[in-house]
Amino acid sequence: MRKLPPLNAIRAFEAVARRLSFAEAGEELGVTATAISHQIRHLETYLGFQLVERRPRQIALTPAGQELFPKLQMAFDTLGEAFSMLDKDVEQLLVRVTTTRAFAERWLVPRLGAFFEKRSDVRVEVETNDDVLDLRADRLDLAIRYGPQGAASNEEEVLIRDRYLPVSLSECDSTSLKDSRLLGFRWRNPDMGGPTWEDWFKENGEPFPSERITRFSDESAAFNALDQGLGSLLSTSVLVEEGLRSGRYRQIPGPELRGFAYYLVLNPLSRKKLGVKVFADWLRQAAKQI
16 A cells, blocks of 8 residues: 555645745635645655745745655646546537637637637637636646747747737828827736837837827737727737738838747646647647738
């Protein structure tokens, strides 16, 4: 018979190691941060060595904790996969997707009709959130995320690479930015250093007219302002591609700035679900058409 540490303590450590927060681990498991801390100490006492280093404002894994965490995560993934095989057929055809609100509104949702025409048996649930959600903890099957164009890891693959260009409604009279109001939005993660109007005017060799810009708290609101004809938006090419093709938008002459990439990330526990395979393959094909 296998001799294992208390399973509740193992579960608590795996959640803490993944989130590096007692509070967030407690929220995930439905207990208090204090209870999580007690479980970790209980596990450390059982093992005879420290797993978590407690610092004044944060926590970190000890070398022993760093060695144990990936093995535990693999074990939990194996358990999850074993139980997922017992899902009913309807669960095999249910796909839970997370992506940003702007990408869902401007790219994903307009294409879902074409997907359902091919696979009406697959159910899709879309969770829009600009934060990076934990696919395992939040029981999500796949994510479409946006970030700097680096080398994709084993867990993610590049769907689309983009660039930034200024656009306005085609019906607007102005053919330049000289008198146009500028629309912008605040990057939720300022460390990403996303393209801005300041960058565009610098690239164009012109002073930045800061008095003419209207900023919004998120990208989706800035797009709504663009559709209302309130000004010109420096936008990712991916989200205005359809509008430019249909003639609703027009590109304003000037430089194009290097953007980031949209990545497809699959939950390891969901890779074998039929619905996930079908939906992921469709996403790859739709991305190639841009």
